[in-house]
Amino acid sequence: MLEIKQLTVAVEDKEILHDVSLTIKTGETHVLFGPNGSGKTTLLMAMMGFPKYQVTSGSIIFRGMDITGLPLDERSRLGIGISFQRPPVVRGVKTRDMVSACLKERGGEEIISKLAKKADLADFMDREINYGFSGGEIKRSELMQLLAQKPELTLLDEPESGVDLVNIALIGELINELLEKDCPIRFRKCMGLIITHTGNILDYVNALTGYVMYDGRIGCEGDPHEILKTIKEKGYEECIRCLVREVPNA
Amino acid sequence: MPEIKSAKTYKDRAKAAAAKPAALGNDIDLSTYISSTEEQPYRADPSELPAQAKEKMLEAGVILDDISQRSGTFIQMDNAPVHSSSRQEGIEVMAVSQALERYDWLSDYWWRAVAVDSDKYTAHIELSQSNGYFIRTLPGYKTVFPVQACLYLSKVQLAQNVHNIIIAEENSELHIITGCTTASKEEPGLHMGVSEFYIKRGAKVTFTMIHSWNPVVAVRPRTGVIIEQDGLFLSNYVIMKPVQSLQTNPLAKCVGENATVRFNSILVSTPGSMMDVGSRVLLNAKGAKTEIISRTITTGGNIVARGYIEGNAPEVKGHLECRGLILEGKGVIHAVPELKGTLAGIDLSHEAAVGKIAEEELEYLMARGLTRTEATATIIRGFLRVDIEGLPPLLSAELQRAVEASEEDLM
Ligand SMILES: Nc1ncnc2c1ncn2[C@@H]1O[C@H](COP(=O)(O)OP(=O)(O)OP(=O)(O)O)[C@@H](O)[C@H]1O
Ligand SMILES: [Mg+2]
Numbered sequence: 001m002l003e004i005k006q007l008t009v010a011v012e013d014k015e016i017l018h019d020v021s022l023t024i025k026t027g028e029t030h031v032l033f034g035p036n037g038s039g040k041t042t043l044l045m046a047m048m049g050f051p052k053y054q055v056t057s058g059s060i061i062f063r064g065m066d067i068t069g070l071p072l073d074e075r076s077r078l079g080i081g082i083s084f085q086r087p088p089v090v091r092g093v094k095t096r097d098m099v100s101a102c103l104k105e106r107g108g109e110e111i112i113s114k115l116a117k118k119a120d121l122a123d124f125m126d127r128e129i130n131y132g133f134s135g136g137e138i139k140r141s142e143l144m145q146l147l148a149q150k151p152e153l154t155l156l157d158e159p160e161s162g163v164d165l166v167n168i169a170l171i172g173e174l175i176n177e178l179l180e181k182d183c184p185i186r187f188r189k190c191m192g193l194i195i196t197h198t199g200n201i202l203d204y205v206n207a208l209t210g211y212v213m214y215d216g217r218i219g220c221e222g223d224p225h226e227i228l229k230t231i232k233e234k235g236y237e238e239c240i241r242c243l244v245r246e247v248p249n250a
Numbered sequence: 251m252p253e254i255k256s257a258k259t260y261k262d263r264a265k266a267a268a269a270k271p272a273a274l275g276n277d278i279d280l281s282t283y284i285s286s287t288e289e290q291p292y293r294a295d296p297s298e299l300p301a302q303a304k305e306k307m308l309e310a311g312v313i314l315d316d317i318s319q320r321s322g323t324f325i326q327m328d329n330a331p332v333h334s335s336s337r338q339e340g341i342e343v344m345a346v347s348q349a350l351e352r353y354d355w356l357s358d359y360w361w362r363a364v365a366v367d368s369d370k371y372t373a374h375i376e377l378s379q380s381n382g383y384f385i386r387t388l389p390g391y392k393t394v395f396p397v398q399a400c401l402y403l404s405k406v407q408l409a410q411n412v413h414n415i416i417i418a419e420e421n422s423e424l425h426i427i428t429g430c431t432t433a434s435k436e437e438p439g440l441h442m443g444v445s446e447f448y449i450k451r452g453a454k455v456t457f458t459m460i461h462s463w464n465p466v467v468a469v470r471p472r473t474g475v476i477i478e479q480d481g482l483f484l485s486n487y488v489i490m491k492p493v494q495s496l497q498t499n500p501l502a503k504c505v506g507e508n509a510t511v512r513f514n515s516i517l518v519s520t521p522g523s524m525m526d527v528g529s530r531v532l533l534n535a536k537g538a539k540t541e542i543i544s545r546t547i548t549t550g551g552n553i554v555a556r557g558y559i560e561g562n563a564p565e566v567k568g569h570l571e572c573r574g575l576i577l578e579g580k581g582v583i584h585a586v587p588e589l590k591g592t593l594a595g596i597d598l599s600h601e602a603a604v605g606k607i608a609e610e611e612l613e614y615l616m617a618r619g620l621t622r623t624e625a626t627a628t629i630i631r632g633f634l635r636v637d638i639e640g641l642p643p644l645l646s647a648e649l650q651r652a653v654e655a656s657e658e659d660l661m
Binding site: 077081098149 | 615633
């Protein structure tokens with residue numbers, strides 16, 4: 001289980017997230033909607049533990065452990081993984097090196113080439129990571145790395161943006177494998193939190209709950225398909241106006 | 251050594267330049283070094299050299315115990331050649347003094363790629379008894395394995411002066427690996443070396459040089475390369491061990507159409523070390539191409555990383571890439587990429603970047619579970635990895651091993 005309790009986050013001394021709370025139970029996948037600049041990426045980066053995203057109050061509880069002050073790499077090793085909206089290019093470091101870093105001692109060449117094939121990136125393994133990659137290639141490479149890492153909590157920042165119609169099915173497949181979709185929910189260990197603008201990913205992924213972020217706050221929580229419908233028909237303003245949070249058990 | 255035709259004028263020009271400081275790098279007082287012409291015993295079998303020397307040479311890529319993967323070998327200790335041999339038909343490897351005796355025409359190559367009066371170091375090499383290697387491939391012959399050469403500095407406070415001539419005749423292919431090193435880890439010395447390369451029509455030469463000096467040795471290589479039509483010259487220079495002072499700025503001239511030159515250098519500068527290393531290429535014939543790539547790291551030393559490309563003919567193409575990493579607080583990297591075009595229709599470009607490892611890149615790797623130290627090591631390893639096109643796999647692997655062996659000192 002993952003619990004975020006009244007989290008306030010500042011970037012360069014400017015408060016971006018205010019009093020954000022959400023809970024993802026083991027095996028569940030949730031999605032996060034919200035207009036540009038509302039704070040979605042900030043939430044994921046703070047959950048992952050990037051030093052620039054300063055938690056000024058509140059807490060993050062992962063599997064019953066308070067990880068609010070835990071460094072980035074330790075969170076990764078505990079089982080939290082992220083796919084970046086815009087990952088950096090690292091010159092000289094090959095895609096293969098990244099995948100093998102994610103794998104740690106869990107496998108060698110064979111597993112790497114299997115993953116590469118699965119993500120349709122076999123020709124990219126000896127290229128420098130993200131250097132000259134297209135938008136869609138970046139997304140697939142991020143998911144391939146996560147498949148190697150096998151995190152328990154997967155944070156995906158717009159995994160489908162800029163991906164064409166053919167590739168989106170592949171992206172959907174990779175995400176489902178990451179989130180163990182084929183496994184009955186009560187046996188599933190993996191949790192996911194996915195940022196999406198288009199909601200296209202909902203056609204592939206079984207998401208239980210949706211949130212709308214607005215101005216650094218979670219303004220709405222509910223069925224993701226209904227939220228998406230409201231946003232599409234009436235825009236974010238309307239969606240936020242209701243401001244009724246159906247918080248179960250609260 | 252035999253006198254060279256018109257040697258008189260060389261001697262005169264050298265005398266006139268005997269006190270001429272180099273255009274770049276700190277000046278070295280040559281009078282503080284001793285010049286020795288002491289003979290060293292010749293070894294028909296290079297594996298009979300002292301174990302300690304062989305070990306040092308091996309660090310610089312020179313293998314003496316099993317030379318089955320070498321087409322030829324040349325070893326010079328201080329100023330005396332101690333071994334030269336060729337194991338393949340069409341490949342000549344000998345001391346340059348011997349070559350001068352054998353070939354009258356060699357004087358035509360003497361001081362043609364490097365000017366004798368460039369500075370006091372070239373002058374000193376002309377004015378003292380200098381030996382070095384002569385490596386030549388006959389027309390159409392291709393080396394199966396690389397030829398290896400080692401210049402070894404053993405006498406304390408010695409000025410080692412070397413004059414090398416490398417000739418690849420038409421349509422031949424020559425791979426050379428050369429290691430330069432010292433017997434002592436702490437005694438001072440000076441290495442001055444002139445290397446003149448002549449790459450004839452359609453010939454291909456790769457030259458991989460590994461330097462492994464010590465923190466009190468000064469080094470002044472002077473290199474000139476002339477590349478004829480469809481010729482290729484590929485240089486890989488690696489210096490990752492400490493040195494006191496190093497200044498070199500090879501000049502390659504593409505004089506024939508479609509001649510190609512590539513310079514790759516990997517430099518690591520440790521505290522107290524001063525390096526000024528560049529590569530210059532003149533694209534003087536139609537369709538000539540060049541790529542100059544340097545990767546520099548300082549852990550506290552000073553580096554000037556230069557690159558110069560001049561386009562003087564139609565349809566020439568050149569690219570310069572200088573990237574520098576400052577690993578600790580105090581080092582300095584000064585990248586000086588220069589391009590000069592003298593007519594329309596040429597394509598010259600450069601990119602240069604100097605700085606510490608980007609935080610964002612470290613964090614990307616840390617998000618995948620690497621510790622900060624592991625992430626730093628991965629980025630450095632990647633930075634130093636140059637996949638060199640055109641280098642035979644054996645040499646590529648040896649170069650990679652040499653780089654990896656020195657990486658450990660860095661981390
Ligand atoms: N490093 C930073 N420095 C200053 N402001 C920042 C920084 N990072 C984020 N912000 C600001 O925080 C706000 C939220 O940004 P965030 O990236 O979380 O939005 P988002 O919801 O992910 O938007 P998008 O849909 O465009 O990706 C924005 O106003 C952004 O400009
Ligand atoms: Mg975002």
